Amino acid sequence: HAKRVSTRSRIYDASMGEFLQQKQSKIERLGQAIRNEGLALYYQPQFDLYTGELIGAEALCRWDDEVWGQVSPVEFIALAEERGLIRELGDWVVRNASAQLREWNKDKDRFTGVLSINVSAQQFDSPYLVDYFLNSTKDIPTERLGIEITESIMMRYPEQAMKLLARLRERGYSISIDDFGTGFSSLSYLSRFPLSALKIDRSFVSAITTDKHNMSIVSTIIAMAKNLKMNVVAEGVETEEQAELLRNLGCHSVQGYLYGKPVSAREFEQAWLS
Numbered sequence: 001h002a003k004r005v006s007t008r009s010r011i012y013d014a015s016m017g018e019f020l021q022q023k024q025s026k027i028e029r030l031g032q033a034i035r036n037e038g039l040a041l042y043y044q045p046q047f048d049l050y051t052g053e054l055i056g057a058e059a060l061c062r063w064d065d066e067v068w069g070q071v072s073p074v075e076f077i078a079l080a081e082e083r084g085l086i087r088e089l090g091d092w093v094v095r096n097a098s099a100q101l102r103e104w105n106k107d108k109d110r111f112t113g114v115l116s117i118n119v120s121a122q123q124f125d126s127p128y129l130v131d132y133f134l135n136s137t138k139d140i141p142t143e144r145l146g147i148e149i150t151e152s153i154m155m156r157y158p159e160q161a162m163k164l165l166a167r168l169r170e171r172g173y174s175i176s177i178d179d180f181g182t183g184f185s186s187l188s189y190l191s192r193f194p195l196s197a198l199k200i201d202r203s204f205v206s207a208i209t210t211d212k213h214n215m216s217i218v219s220t221i222i223a224m225a226k227n228l229k230m231n232v233v234a235e236g237v238e239t240e241e242q243a244e245l246l247r248n249l250g251c252h253s254v255q256g257y258l259y260g261k262p263v264s265a266r267e268f269e270q271a272w273l274s
């Protein structure tokens, strides 16, 4: 009996060791990717649900590695946070997104919407990101740029987050709450934060036409946003039925595969800016 246990634990040790080794290799390659232009930003369009006008784009990070293939941002962002690479990665996103905006608007304003970048909770545990953002985007009109943060940021560092967001909002940058409805933020908090928009999480949008409960949640979020003078963006819109229902409920803006998937800057230009 004792022998069997030790065999099992040896197997466990071996696979655990391999797992850690793979993770270490992934982290090293991610670090290289950040430093050597191995990452890319993809852009997903956002539209006014009533006029059909292009009103913005969300920048989404991509990593296609020679060894690991296409790694999901959910995985590599978590890895970057865990291993202290998130600052470098976040800087790269800010630099890249702003460079893209400069290029698009070099001769004439081809992109007149708001380009939003994603920011994770850890990037808000110090003023660093906001300082970096403000310093490296000085030459870009502030109404062209926005950030998307999750409710967890407001919950984790309410006082600090409020101060940092106020600095951005005062200057005219948009601030959207991402995945809204999944984080249980308190409503009194919500009204105290300087927010521009709520993004209704995809999980609510995808069930909107089939589940009455879901529809009431979405309808409540839209009404609440109106009262707080905020815009509402529905994310993950995939069908005409969802779009129609969202329009009837008074949702302003949409983003999703029905309109366009996240694509490279070149493809985005061809599809939406020419």
Ligand code: C2E
Residues within 6 Å of the ligand: 044, 059, 060, 061, 062, 072, 073, 074, 077, 093, 118, 119, 120, 148, 178, 179, 202, 235, 236, 237, 238, 255, 256, 257, 258, 262
């Ligand atoms: P998110 O910010 O909620 O981004 C929306 C995700 O939904 C994206 O996944 C997008 O490709 C996907 N999506 C958009 N429309 C549809 C649709 O109609 N149907 C479906 N099924 N999916 C849709 P993606 O690009 O894999 O990103 C996943 C998450 O990774 C993002 O979720 C965000 O939290 C994080 N992320 C991505 N880029 C960055 C970044 O530059 N910085 C940080 N901190 N996080 C990032």
Ligand code: CA
Residues within 6 Å of the ligand: 058, 118, 148, 178
């Ligand atoms: Ca987002």
Ligand code: CA
Residues within 6 Å of the ligand: 178, 179, 199, 201, 202, 235
């Ligand atoms: Ca989202």
Ligand code: CA
Residues within 6 Å of the ligand: 179
């Ligand atoms: Ca999400």
